[in-house]
Amino acid sequence: MDILDAYKFCPICGKPTLKKENNHLAQCQTCGYRLYLNPSIGAVGMVFDDKGRLLVVRRSKEPAKDTWHIPGGFVEVGETIEAAVSREIKEELNIEVKAEEYLFSIPNSYQYRGIERYPLDFFFKCKIIDMSAMKVDLSENSDFAFLPPEEIRLEDFGLPSIKEAIKRYFHK
Numbered sequence: 407m408d409i410l411d412a413y414k415f416c417p418i419c420g421k422p423t424l425k426k427e428n429n430h431l432a433q434c435q436t437c438g439y440r441l442y443l444n445p446s447i448g449a450v451g452m453v454f455d456d457k458g459r460l461l462v463v464r465r466s467k468e469p470a471k472d473t474w475h476i477p478g479g480f481v482e483v484g485e486t487i488e489a490a491v492s493r494e495i496k497e498e499l500n501i502e503v504k505a506e507e508y509l510f511s512i513p514n515s516y517q518y519r520g521i522e523r524y525p526l527d528f529f530f531k532c533k534i535i536d537m538s539a540m541k542v543d544l545s546e547n548s549d550f551a552f553l554p555p556e557e558i559r560l561e562d563f564g565l566p567s568i569k570e571a572i573k574r575y576f577h578k
């Protein structure tokens with residue numbers, strides 16, 4: 407189930423009369439308040455070094471623990487997706503990157519505590535501005551590597567949306 411099935415109480419009038427109308431809308435049968443389900447925005451950076459190698463990180467948590475991953479995270483309220491890419495990669499690896507080119511978006515879904523969530527991941531090609539203090543944040547990832555295109559294997563990536571991005575970018 408998604409969050410529209412889980413919510414019963416209207417956040418405006420407080421009555422237990424929220425009713426799911428379709429896959430993106432629930433409406434309160436008492437006051438008419440409309441609650442929309444929108445995708446959350448994921449900002450993902452395909453970072454390349456000056457030799458054309460792709461920066462990958464190894465996931466330290468489930469889902470897809472220990473597989474290669476591409477760094478990124480959720481966009482915060484008031485933030486651009488480009489700024490979110492830089493912020494997330496700074497948090498994960500302590501490097502400065504700049505999102506140079508929008509590549510594509512891939513809809514994603516996963517369960518959190520039994521509730522289906524629907525991120526929409528935006529992929530950007532990024533260049534490195536400064537990696538002199540590079541250090542992996544171990545709370546999110548256990549390792550990182552720069553992979554030359556010929557060493558990128560689809561089966562080493564775990565999450566479906568990341569596999570799809572690798573496939574699309576490298577035409578594998």
Ligand SMILES: [Zn+2]
Pocket residue numbers: 416417418419420421434435436437438439
């Ligand atoms: Zn209401």
